[in-house]
Amino acid sequence: MYMSGLAAYYMKNGQPVASFTVGDVMTFNVPGYSQVWLDQTQNGASQFSGPFPLPMAPYTLQARDVGTFRASVFELTPQGTKGRPIGTDSAQVVAAIAAPVPISLPPVIQQVPAPGYTPGVIPGSGSGLLPSGIRTPSQPPIIVSVPGGGSYIAPPIGETGSPVAEEGMSPLTIALIAGIGLLLLTMKWK
Secondary structure, three states: OEOOOOOOEEEEOOEEOOEEEOOOEEEEEOOOOOEEEEEEEEOOEEEEEEEEEOOOOOEEOOHHHOEEEEEEEEEEOOOOOEEEEEEEEEEEEEOOOOOOOOOOOOOOOOOOOOOOOOOOOOOOOOOOEOOOOOEOOOOOOEEEEEOOOEEEEEOOOOOOOOHHHHHOOOHHHHHHHHHHHHHHHHHHHO
């Protein structure tokens, strides 16, 4: 609201505005005055009250400035006190909208299959057979040496029907279990 046809206003980039965003540069002016009495509130709480030089020096709005500013402007008496009302203005300061964080996707690697190759069933995800009917390759069997000159061949990991494979044990665990079992068996035979 402006009294006596005079304007008191908040400005951004030299233009009167009613809304700012954190990071904008705000100024304040009352044309025709080099100094006034300013009563300014922020979110209803008194922020400044006293003689104020014009135009206001540019101020970059911070996160702490979010809310509503209200300015009541009065003439400054020769004694430096509040005089006759000039006008009022208000401005809203809103938080800056955060820029979206770019998501880095992994690079796409172009895979070129070998000549004559046609993709088949992924090992372990179905029948385990290639389109030709041949079983998919598996890891070589684990050969466990037994004291006394014998050896034991552990079943390949992932082979169906193997209780050890179904539990998901590592080859080392299988070898240790087989070795201990065979050691106990050979001890009983002696």
